Amino acid sequence: MTTGEQFSQAGELVCPAGTPAALRTAVDAGADSVYCGFRNATNARNFPGLNFTPEELEASVAYAHARGAKVLLALNTYPPAGHEALWRDAAEVAARVGVDACIVADMGVARHIATTHPDLRLHLSVQAAASSPEAIRYYCENFGVKRVVLPRILTIPEIRAIKQEIPCEIETFIFGNHGLMVEGRCSLTNWMTGESTNMDGVCSPAAKVTYEEDANGALRSCLGGFTIDSFAKGETAGYPTICKGRYTAPHRPEGYYAFEEPVSLNLSRLLPDLMAAGVHAFKIEGRQRSKSYVRKVVGAFREAVDTVRAGAEPDLADLIALTEGQKETQGAFQTKKWR
Amino acid sequence: MTDASPHPAPPRWPALPGGPLRAALQPVLSRVVNRIARRHPEMFARIAPYQQADFIVLAREMPFALHLRPDPDAPVFRAIPRDPLPPHDARIEGPFMLLLRLVDGEDDGDAAFFSRDLTISGNTEAVVSLRNALDDVDGSIAQDTANLFGPPGRMVLNALRRRAAA
Numbered sequence: 169m170t171t172g173e174q175f176s177q178a179g180e181l182v183c184p185a186g187t188p189a190a191l192r193t194a195v196d197a198g199a200d201s202v203y204c205g206f207r208n209a210t211n212a213r214n215f216p217g218l219n220f221t222p223e224e225l226e227a228s229v230a231y232a233h234a235r236g237a238k239v240l241l242a243l244n245t246y247p248p249a250g251h252e253a254l255w256r257d258a259a260e261v262a263a264r265v266g267v268d269a270c271i272v273a274d275m276g277v278a279r280h281i282a283t284t285h286p287d288l289r290l291h292l293s294v295q296a297a298a299s300s301p302e303a304i305r306y307y308c309e310n311f312g313v314k315r316v317v318l319p320r321i322l323t324i325p326e327i328r329a330i331k332q333e334i335p336c337e338i339e340t341f342i343f344g345n346h347g348l349m350v351e352g353r354c355s356l357t358n359w360m361t362g363e364s365t366n367m368d369g370v371c372s373p374a375a376k377v378t379y380e381e382d383a384n385g386a387l388r389s390c391l392g393g394f395t396i397d398s399f400a401k402g403e404t405a406g407y408p409t410i411c412k413g414r415y416t417a418p419h420r421p422e423g424y425y426a427f428e429e430p431v432s433l434n435l436s437r438l439l440p441d442l443m444a445a446g447v448h449a450f451k452i453e454g455r456q457r458s459k460s461y462v463r464k465v466v467g468a469f470r471e472a473v474d475t476v477r478a479g480a481e482p483d484l485a486d487l488i489a490l491t492e493g494q495k496e497t498q499g500a501f502q503t504k505k506w507r
Numbered sequence: 508m509t510d511a512s513p514h515p516a517p518p519r520w521p522a523l524p525g526g527p528l529r530a531a532l533q534p535v536l537s538r539v540v541n542r543i544a545r546r547h548p549e550m551f552a553r554i555a556p557y558q559q560a561d562f563i564v565l566a567r568e569m570p571f572a573l574h575l576r577p578d579p580d581a582p583v584f585r586a587i588p589r590d591p592l593p594p595h596d597a598r599i600e601g602p603f604m605l606l607l608r609l610v611d612g613e614d615d616g617d618a619a620f621f622s623r624d625l626t627i628s629g630n631t632e633a634v635v636s637l638r639n640a641l642d643d644v645d646g647s648i649a650q651d652t653a654n655l656f657g658p659p660g661r662m663v664l665n666a667l668r669r670r671a672a673a
Contacts, residue, residue, distance in 0.1 A: 187553075187643035189612070216632050217553040217639030374632035381626055405621050430621075458642045460608075461615040490618045 176200055176238065179473050180449040182339060183466045186218045186456055191228045191239075193459045198470030201238035203271060204228070204455065205369075210258045211242040212295060212352065213455040214369030226265040238268035242455075243281075244293035244352075245369045246274045256280055263288050271317070272296075273352070278311040291315040291339070295352035295366070301333035308336050315339055317451060319351035320433065321500050324445050331446035338446060342435040343465055344453025345492060346499055347371075348428060349411050356410040360392040377408045398423075406430020406493040430493030435501055436469065436484045439476050442501075461490055529571050529586035536573070539652050540584035546651065551579040553640035557633040560596040565589070566603035577637065597629035597637075604671035609638075611647045 183199035185191035194202045205211025207219040220228065229239045241262045247255045255277050262270050263285040270288055272278045273295035281288055294317040298304045307313040315337040318327060331338055349356060357371050358364040365371040376392045385401030389408040396413035399405045406412050411427040433453070435442065442450070450473065452465055468485035475482040488494055499506045544551075551558060554577050564573040572592060576583035587593065599606070601624055608614040609625070616638050619625035627634045641648070653664035 187639060189643045189645050192645070215635060215639070216556070217636035374635040375630075377631040379626070379628055379631065381628065387623070387626070399623070402623060405623060407617075457617055458609075458615045458638075459612040461618065464615075489622070490615060492617075492621060494621055 176449075178448050179443060179477055180339075181466065181469055181473055182240065182449050182451040184344075184452055184455040184457065184462065185228075186213065186215075187459075188220065188224045188228050190455075190459050190462050192231055193462045194466050195232050195235050195237045197463050197466035199237055199466050201240055201268065201449075202228075202232060203240040203242055203451075205242040206258050206261075208254060208258075209367065209369045210245055210255050212244050212293075212365060212369050212371070213242070214245075215456055216374055218456060222261045222265065225261065225267070229265050229267060233266070240269045240271055240291060241267045242271045242293065243277055244271050244273040244295045246295075246366050247276065248367050252276065252280075256284075259285055259288070269314070275311070278307065278313070282311045286312075289314050291317065293317055293352070294319055294341070297351040297353055299330075299351075301330055304330070304334045304336065308334065315449065317341075320346065320348060321351065323504060324438065324441050324501055327442070327447065327501075328445040337448035339449035339451050340435075340442060340447050340501075341433055341453055342439070342442070342450040343469065343487070344432055345407070346428065346431055346433040346497060347409065347411050348499075354411065357391075360394060360410060372407065372409045379408075404430075404494045412492075429495065431495040431497050432491035432493075433499050434487060434491065434496040435498060436472055436482070436487075438498060438501055439472055439482065443476060457490075465490060529588075532571075532586045535656075536584045536586060538655060540575070540582040542651070542655055543648060544579055544582045547644050547648075548579065550640040550644055551577065553643060554636045557596070557630075557636050560630065560633045561594070562633070562637060563587075563592055563595045563598045564606065565598065565600040566606055567601065568603050577640075595629065597627065597631070597633045599625070599627050599634060601625040604667065607649055607667070608671075610641055611649050612642055612644070616642075 180200040182201050182203060183194040185194050185202045185204040191202050191204060205213060205219050207221060232239045243255055243258055259281050269291050270281055271291045271293045273293040278290060281290060290311055290313045292298055292307050292313045297319050298307060298316055299319045299322060304316045313336055317339045320341055354365050361373055361376045363370045363373050372391055378390045380388045387399045387405060388395055389397050391408050396408060396410055412430045414423045415426050416423050454461055465487060468487060472482035472484055488496060497506060558578050562575040564575060571586045572589045574585050574587050605614060605619055605624055609616055649664055653660040
């Protein structure tokens with residue numbers, strides 16, 4: 169890769185924006201780039217009241233570019249057969265309004281953009297779950313992918329080894345939701361609600377979520393009529409996602425987290441190691457979160473990254489209050505035995 | 508639509524007579540919601556499927572509840588008795604200052620939910636839509652509202668913020 173093909177300085181901070189106001193907040197808080205999506209099934213956070221119209225995206229790109237920040241558009245769901253036009257139209261708008269890259273997962277979407285909008289930079293979404301040099305090289309060679317967002321199942325030594333063998337930049341998540349169901353290609357919601365994370369962009373669609381608090385203050389969260397967790401009075405809660413539900417089984421009648429706990433990833437202490445391993449960009453998860461979350465998390469990581477770049481020890485902000493279940497983990501980045 | 512059910516208020520402000528207080532607040536609340544609707548028309552697009560939904564907002568310290576219907580043509584924001592609540596689509600409950608900070612984009616709703624400071628019930632999608640619509644509003648709705656009432660309004664808001672910070 170030549171210097172001219174570099175997208176930005178290593179240590180790029182990639183930040184979430186669910187609304188135009190959140191995008192402006194992220195840019196003002198020091199984001200190098202902001203990722204967002206349209207108000208439809210083309211992105212994996214297709215939540216009610218969230219996301220951008222084409223007009224809002226155009227204005228947001230102008231806002232970001234005027235301040236030296238880039239805008240990445242998430243087109244990271246999989247078009248159902250016969251519905252590809254929605255994704256093609258989204259790519260057309262992306263090219264027209266000047267987004268800096270599209271984050272894609274589906275090979276058909278990647279191919280369409282590579283052939284129809286060859287100047288539009290492609291990043292490979294974590295939704296593609298490409299975790300080996302061979303898989304990543306395939307996307308680079310066939311679709312011109314310039315960056316891969318690595319699944320959160322790799323240790324830092326594994327990331328370092330992969331970096332030696334691929335011709336593109338690496339982006340890793342550093343903070344936020346820690347859902348690992350084959351890294352995004354999760355079908356649990358689909359089984360329970362008939363709606364798909366992968367094709368409709370909805371994980372635990374809000375219309376199917378209910379909360380009930382009983383007289384003792386215990387909170388029951390349900391999805392599609394099924395109870396997926398119950399939190400005692402005062403116990404911290406998590407998202408109503410099946411992968412973080414607590415279930416009973418004959419051998420665990422007390423109830424246990426069968427897949428993953430309500431917990432957030434926080435790799436702030438590993439920033440120097442990740443940079444040394446060749447990670448180019450750090451992604452903060454949370455397009456479904458508020459401006460307040462964006463302001464606090466982006467501001468904290470901006471300071472930490474700049475401190476590490478300057479060769480000093482970062483003074484890390486306490487972000488535990490913003491984490492799911494108010495618990496955090498370094499997940500597989502630290503050890504394969506994180507569970 | 509959920510059933511109406513009694514939700515007794517914590518007796519934080521027992522000396523305030525609910526009925527006269529609600530009556531006194533009514534014109535204020537009407538001005539507030541009409542001003543927000545006028546100044547932030549873009550937020551209604553985000554809440555489009557739920558513009559006719561009835562939200563009940565319960566600040567735990569208040570002797571009354573608030574009823575919100577975010578209809579851009581005829582917005583409703585009024586104080587109502589807490590017991591019994593009228594039929595509604597969704598209920599949002601939390602400490603007053605938390606609710607104020609959420610409206611102003613100063614706190615994160617998910618974090619407040621994780622910590623159990625905020626509880627919601629009824630139509631979750633309606634609540635999520637309302638939350639996202641409010642979060643896309645630039646600036647402070649609370650400050651905007653305080654400015655509507657001039658120096659006395661700003662004084663009350665500052666006092667509330669000092670109380671919350673104490």
